[in-house]
Amino acid sequence: DTAVSQTPKYLVTQMGNDKSIKCEQNLGHDTMYWYKQDSKKFLKIMFSYNNKELIINETVPNRFSPKSPDKAHLNLHINSLELGDSAVYFCASSHSAEQFFGPGTRLTVL
Amino acid sequence: AQSVTQPDIHITVSEGASLELRCNYSYGATPYLFWYVQSPGQGLQLLLKYFSGDTLVQGIKGFEAEFKRSQSSFNLRKPSVHWSDAAEYFCAVAEGAGNKLVFGAGTILRVKS
Numbered sequence: 001d002t003a004v005s006q007t008p009k010y011l012v013t014q015m016g017n018d019k020s021i022k023c024e025q026n027l028g029h030d031t032m033y034w035y036k037q038d039s040k041k042f043l044k045i046m047f048s049y050n051n052k053e054l055i056i057n058e059t060v061p062n063r064f065s066p067k068s069p070d071k072a073h074l075n076l077h078i079n080s081l082e083l084g085d086s087a088v089y090f091c092a093s094s095h096s097a098e099q100f101f102g103p104g105t106r107l108t109v110l
Numbered sequence: 111a112q113s114v115t116q117p118d119i120h121i122t123v124s125e126g127a128s129l130e131l132r133c134n135y136s137y138g139a140t141p142y143l144f145w146y147v148q149s150p151g152q153g154l155q156l157l158l159k160y161f162s163g164d165t166l167v168q169g170i171k172g173f174e175a176e177f178k179r180s181q182s183s184f185n186l187r188k189p190s191v192h193w194s195d196a197a198e199y200f201c202a203v204a205e206g207a208g209n210k211l212v213f214g215a216g217t218i219l220r221v222k223s
Contacts, residue, residue, distance in 0.1 A: 031208065031209070033210065033211075035211075040215075041148075041198060041215075041216050042213070042215055042216075043154075043200065043202075043211075043213040043216075044213070045210040045211065045212075048208045048210060050208065055207065055208045056206070056208040056210050058210075090153065090154065092154075092211075094209065096209070097142040097159075097161065097204040097209045098144070098156065098159055099156075099209075099211060100156070101146075101153045101154040101155075102153060103152065103153040104152075104153050
């Protein structure tokens with residue numbers, strides 16, 4: 001039983017396109033997160049939602065828009081993709097400070 | 111803003127040897143501290159965490175870490191490394207109301223036979 005799942009696992013697309021990454025957790029957690037891991041493996045928070053409300057919004061271009069239809073899902077939509085958006089995007093969920101991560105989505109922008 | 115420093119980018123140890131990965135943090139209050147491991151092409155797996163109490167915490171896969179407030183450190187140790195421990199290790203601190211994780215830059219562990 002996968003606790004935190006992401007789709008797709010790989011995403012290859014052209015510059016300028018719009019794409020979405022989906023995340024689902026079956027742990028019953030209230031809080032979900034998106035992190036970005038760049039080419040140097042550095043991990044940085046992007047967004048966090050608690051019970052469908054945005055609680056963390058780091059300095060991220062407004063081309064990135066998270067959406068939480070319910071507390072088990074947190075999707076990430078990216079408009080007008082740029083080369084620098086190429087990275088691995090991780091979803092996570094938590095009910096306290098301990099976070100459980102999904103397997104990641106490797107986004108490659110050509 | 112809080113920060114986490116992992117001074118060693120790469121570490122190579124022989125299989126069966128002991129291991130210590132260093133982590134230093136800057137944080138005003140008692141931090142929530144974590145070690146995660148990432149194998150190539152994989153996600154992040156939690157090895158262990160410190161919230162409060164006993165400063166020596168045990169984790170999975172035979173790892174342990176010690177919180178030392180005076181040194182602002184949370185070093186990860188393992189007495190005998192196995193080849194399957196080769197991976198990248200991340201130290202992190204939880205910060206703020208949303209408990210966002212602030213990660214160190216990671217330490218790549220290589221195990222030689």
